[in-house]
Amino acid sequence: MDNQTDDLITLRADFQAIDQQMLEMIATRRTLSERIAGWKAKQGFSIRDFPAEQNRLGFLIEKGKELGLDAFSVSKFYQNFIEDSVMTQNATLHTLENNGSIPETPKVAFLGGEGSYSQLAAKKHFSFANKPISEMGKNSFKASLQAVEDEEADYAVLPFINSTTGLIGDACDALLESKVSAIGEIFLPIEHCLLGKNWNYPTGNIKAIYAHPQVFAQCRPFLETLGNATLIPCDSTTDALKRVCEGPANQAAIGSTVAGNIFGLKVLKSNIHGERQNLTRFLVLSKVPHRVPKQVSAKTTLALVPKTTPGALSEILLEFSDREITANLLEARPAGNGLWDRVYLIDIEERL
The missing domain is CATH 3.40.190.10 (Periplasmic binding protein-like II)
Known part of the structure; x- marks a missing residue:
């Protein structure tokens, strides 16, 4: 090999050493997030401290300038770290709140197997709780949910809604026919x-x-x-x-x-989906409902079949408005009874 090739090999080795250091620092940061969550659980503190986050970001942007880094890049890295910390703290508090009911190695059912987006979502969700999962690939959404109902699996992970195409119809229909509870969610960027x-x-x-x-x-x-x-x-x-x-x-x-x-x-x-940001919201489902820690923002998904009378759906939505309950999802699916009825799915920012 010539000197130029030797130089490239050396430079790449330096890159790889830095990558290893970054991975170790991310792992250390997650451990600190778990410890912080434990402290907040004892003291009753909220997970997010937005003024502190903004002050820290401003400080890092100034430090970045001294190192020749632009504000956009620093902000993007920091926001990713914040999201990771928040998810880790959420998972830690959730585990503490439901002490003893979450297996050390959860059995998780999902559509497909190795390489599927559902597998990626399942691994991402449970990694924040520092729990390895026992994977159970299934050939349909219904089979994934049935595994939970039959206690073959502890959890199922299903895609629920996509930012490009809306509700995942088959998954939603299977969910409406099941007897499981949503105990978590994960948003996964989909880059086809x-x-x-x-x-x-x-x-x-x-x-x-x-x-x-x-x-x-x-x-x-x-x-x-x-x-x-x-x-x-x-x-x-x-x-x-x-x-x-x-x-x-x-x-x-x-x-x-x-x-x-x-x-x-x-x-x-790469990126053949065309959308600048293509996200899918996955639901984590259990046979038994979980308690939600008071520090974690709660979301409840309701499935409602209004009466087939004028204004019936409007009356329901007005009830939320009168009680100052935020509703941020309204989607409809056929009720499946052959009578043109619709099941309305509504997300509300409230504990029930």
């Missing part, structure tokens, strides 16, 4: 990538694309540019990834970069 077997494979030569139907809906504008490709729906992202691994190079799947790494697939095109 076109994944194939070979680097730089021409997207115009792709003949088949595998994905879950919801994923196709979120990537529709991009897929319309690939007129030669046949879209093949799959039960889960995991199923789509496996099919591409087993097939010829002119097939592709839609999934995350993490999924691509797991299955050894290459990113042919």
